[in-house]
Amino acid sequence: MQLQVNGQAHEVEAEADMPLLWVLRDELGMTGTKYGCGLAQCGACSVLVDGVITRSCVTPLDSVAGKAVTTIEAVEQDGIGKRVVDAWVRHQVPQCGYCQSGQVMAALALLKEKARPSQEDVRAAMVNLCRCGTYNAIHAALTDLAGLADTAAAAPAGGAQDAEGPSTATVAAAVAGGAAVVAGSAYLLARRGKAGETGQGAADGQEDA
Numbered sequence: 652m653q654l655q656v657n658g659q660a661h662e663v664e665a666e667a668d669m670p671l672l673w674v675l676r677d678e679l680g681m682t683g684t685k686y687g688c689g690l691a692q693c694g695a696c697s698v699l700v701d702g703v704i705t706r707s708c709v710t711p712l713d714s715v716a717g718k719a720v721t722t723i724e725a726v727e728q729d730g731i732g733k734r735v736v737d738a739w740v741r742h743q744v745p746q747c748g749y750c751q752s753g754q755v756m757a758a759l760a761l762l763k764e765k766a767r768p769s770q771e772d773v774r775a776a777m778v779n780l781c782r783c784g785t786y787n788a789i790h791a792a793l794t795d796l797a798g799l800a801d802t803a804a805a806a807p808a809g810g811a812q813d814a815e816g817p818s819t820a821t822v823a824a825a826v827a828g829g830a831a832v833v834a835g836s837a838y839l840l841a842r843r844g845k846a847g848e849t850g851q852g853a854a855d856g857q858e859d860a
């Protein structure tokens with residue numbers, strides 16, 4: 652099938668239920684989008700599909716037919732994306748960097764939807780996980796981008812998790828991800844089964860960086 656990625660058409664020969672993340676990384680060689688959990692939980696695999704933030708690890712290929720996929724590779728071709736990257740550099744956000752393409756795509760989606768998001772908008776949108784704990788730096792970069800007063804001190808010290816518990820948006824995202832997890836897990840099991848039959852033991856998507 653034909654896939655539109657970063658403004659270019661690609662002919663892809665892959666199973667209809669292959670997750671978009673696999674197609675991007677293994678078929679098209681776009682390795683900027685990362686594999687984290689494979690379960691729609693961490694957000695490392697975030698891309699935009701028709702401008703909507705999407706977890707590509709649980710998005711079947713056939714569900715994006717005819718839609719515009721945008722990955723981190725093209726983020727600086729977008730004026731807002733360029734501003735996000737500049738702010739990320741200015742605030743020295745990345746540590747190991749593994750989660751950051753997903754974080755940048757989440758910030759891009761937010762700022763495309765709302766040029767001047769509120770602190771609440773920022774907290775609701777920026778729910779991706781970061782094992783290095785860059786949450787305060789992410790908050791500072793977005794505060795800068797949104798032209799908000801610097802309330803970084805009020806940001807949750809532990810990161811995106813609210814001291815009073817997860818936000819409604821976080822819970823909703825987790826619930827929505829649950830259904831996708833089933834499909835993603837079934838795909839992985841099927842792939843592993845095939846690998847076992849052919850003697851290939853490598854776990855899909857585990858390789859990286």
Ligand code: FES
Pocket residue numbers: 685686687688689690691692693694695696697706707708709
């Ligand atoms: S890899 Fe974690 S949400 Fe997709």
Ligand code: FES
Pocket residue numbers: 745746747748749750751780781782783784785
């Ligand atoms: S910067 Fe290392 S996981 Fe986020």
